[in-house]
Amino acid sequence: MPAFVELTDVTHAYGGDGVSAVEGLSLAVGEGEFAAVVGPSGCGKSTLMKLATGLQFPRRGTVRVAGDAVRKPVKLAGMAFQNPTLLPWRTTLDNLLLPLEVVEPHRSRLKRERDRYVARAEALLAQVGLAGQGQKFPWQLSGGMQQRASLCRALIHEPQLLLLDEPFGALDAFTREELWCVVRDLAAARGMTVLLVTHDLREAVFLADRVFCMSARPGRIIAERVVDLPRPRDLEVTYTRTFIDLVHDLRGRIAEARQPS
Structure with missing residues (x-):
């Protein structure tokens, strides 16, 4: 499987303190693969996401997406974060259309092809269980x-x-599990490459094909686990011995990573 996202021996630091957020970080995610990244707090998981999308550039090493070196923000990527950051003065539908006002070639087409884009947005809302909610404002939604x-x-x-940075961390357990299934279905239907950063080991194992575990800061990959569970997965799989053993294995690796060297 060719690598769609590839970081090779990457080191990056913020500011002038010289302390690296990640150091010697190498990771490759295949095209169409769902990968998850876990690790202790502050290990550089979000830095990895910024590097993969061209929001930050490494001090050393190389970052490639779709075979090209990342030297500017990556247009073929979409991102979702822990906080939805929807603009409160725009309807849900208009919030969805916001990226199209920025990203080419959609920006040039949006005005004359608005009906087509609105139909796409409404189809997406229906796919995630929000049919008919497009005219509501964010504050009217749970x-x-x-x-x-x-x-x-x-x-x-x-x-x-698709890059997901702790997208469900602020939600209750039941809502979180509902959204795992939404993401599972979206990824399967679209066949896209997905990179998920999460603290939730159950979430990582339920959704991913492979899970990468990072060390404490400065972050690097210290373990990689293939999730050998058949798809499509339902929530019942989270109670199986294979699932539980893999979660425990990852928890052990993170516990080791948190120990002072």
Whole structure:
């Protein structure tokens, strides 16, 4: 499987303190693969996401997406974060259309092809269980509904790469599991490459084909686990011995990573 996202011996630091967020970080995610990254707090997981999308550039090493070196923000990527960050003065539908006002070639087409883009947005809302909610404002939606809308906004320009940075961390357990299934179905239907950063080991194992575990800061990959569970997965798989053993294995690796060297 060719690598769609590839970081090779990457080191990056913020500011002038010289302390690296990641150091010697190498990781490759295949095209169409769902990969998850876990690790202790502050290990550089979010830095990895910024490097993969061209929001930051490494001090050393190389970052490639779709075979090209990343030297500017990656247009073929969509992102969703822990906080939905929907604009409160725009309807849910208009929030979904916001990236199209920025990203070419959609920006040039949006005005004359608005009906087509609105239909795409409404189809996405229906796919995540928000049919008929497009004219509501974010403050009229629950937290889970806002996060569903945020996922739709990340997908509205039909990206080849979806990056999820702790997207469900602020939600209750039941809503979180509902949204795992939404993401599972979206990824399967679209065949896109997905990179998920999460603290939730159950979430990582339920959704991913492979899970990468990072060390404490400065972050690097210290373990990689293939999730050998058949797809499609339902929530019942989370009670199986194979699932539980893999979660425990990852928890052990993170516990080791948190120990002072």
